[in-house]
Amino acid sequence: MQKNSGIGGQAVMEGIMMRNADKYSIAVRKPDGGIETKISDYRSICPWKGVWKVPLLRGVVSFIDSLVVGMSSLMFSADVAVEEEEEKPAKEKTEAEKAKEEKTWKVLMTVTVIVSVAFSILLFMMLPFWLAGFMRKAGVPDVAVNFTEAILRLAIFFAYMLLISRMKDIQRVFAYHGAEHKCINCIEHGMDLTVENVLKSSRQHKRCGTSFLLIVISISVIAFLILGLFGIQSGLWRFLWRLILIPLIAGVSYEILKYSGSHDGKCINALTKPGLQMQLLVTREPDEKMCEVAITAIEAVFDWREWQGKNLEKADA
Numbered sequence: 001m002q003k004n005s006g007i008g009g010q011a012v013m014e015g016i017m018m019r020n021a022d023k024y025s026i027a028v029r030k031p032d033g034g035i036e037t038k039i040s041d042y043r044s045i046c047p048w049k050g051v052w053k054v055p056l057l058r059g060v061v062s063f064i065d066s067l068v069v070g071m072s073s074l075m076f077s078a079d080v081a082v083e084e085e086e087e088k089p090a091k092e093k094t095e096a097e098k099a100k101e102e103k104t105w106k107v108l109m110t111v112t113v114i115v116s117v118a119f120s121i122l123l124f125m126m127l128p129f130w131l132a133g134f135m136r137k138a139g140v141p142d143v144a145v146n147f148t149e150a151i152l153r154l155a156i157f158f159a160y161m162l163l164i165s166r167m168k169d170i171q172r173v174f175a176y177h178g179a180e181h182k183c184i185n186c187i188e189h190g191m192d193l194t195v196e197n198v199l200k201s202s203r204q205h206k207r208c209g210t211s212f213l214l215i216v217i218s219i220s221v222i223a224f225l226i227l228g229l230f231g232i233q234s235g236l237w238r239f240l241w242r243l244i245l246i247p248l249i250a251g252v253s254y255e256i257l258k259y260s261g262s263h264d265g266k267c268i269n270a271l272t273k274p275g276l277q278m279q280l281l282v283t284r285e286p287d288e289k290m291c292e293v294a295i296t297a298i299e300a301v302f303d304w305r306e307w308q309g310k311n312l313e314k315a316d317a
Contacts, residue, residue, distance in 0.1 A: 063250050181283060
């Protein structure tokens with residue numbers, strides 16, 4: 001059985017963000033070929049630490065946290081990846097200017113996260129609901145309408161993933177995504193974290209965010225089909241109930257992903273297989289330089305040798 005190291009990350013522009021406990025790093029390949037690394041403290045949007053012991057609720061918080069850290073990492077990587085090779089010395093900023101810049105950054109991040117969540121809800125939740133609504137107006141039975149909505153939701157999700165996977169710039173991000181998975185698999189299978197070992201590791205991983213999204217879509221399909229059995233006549237209430245159920249769906253999906261990431265078995269492996277197959281679409285085989293960036297990101301926040309010594313002694317014996 002593969003051990004769960006607890007580390008996780010995200011591909012960004014020409015780099016990798018890797019998080020371990022209360023620290024996360026961002027390693028980005030610069031235009032001059034060097035690697036710039038930034039290490040930051042991980043701060044949750046929820047100050048109450050007890051939230052991580054509350055099932056379902058911790059999933060909602062974790063999802064929002066991931067969006068905030070992910071967006072911040074993406075913006076940092078974009079700045080590094082497109083910077084000029086020779087920059088003029090930056091003008092020294094006053095404390096007031098730094099405070100204003102930080103405040104502006106927080107506002108920008110908040111707006112970005114809200115817009116991202118709203119776009120996802122509209123595209124994957126509300127658009128299928130709206131399209132299926134035409135059938136209801138035509139007098140089609142509710143069971144058929146709800147089933148069509150479920151099919152539309154899955155179709156839109158797969159079409160969206162297929163569309164973005166064909167974009168040239170996104171393909172490089174997907175290659176870094178593959179490097180991230182390969183590094184984690186390399187560590188969790190007891191191998192030294194070298195470029196050679198990373199390249200021969202799998203680019204599929206159970207705890208991938210893509211698997212989480214697929215679980216969310218699948219759970220929402222089941223939940224909304226069940227909701228349709230209650231025969232709610234008001235279009236407004238049908239709409240509102242879908243919004244109300246979103247946090248619950250995210251919480252349940254998180255618990256499923258968390259459990260499957262540290263357990264093996266025929267049932268669990270069967271449930272995680274669709275997500276692993278989806279990862280073949282959103283990851284690409286990385287090159288050596290991409291693996292170097294991923295290794296740099298991991299080693300900045302995670303002592304993999306110490307972890308392997310404590311957790312994989314029996315496996316290595």
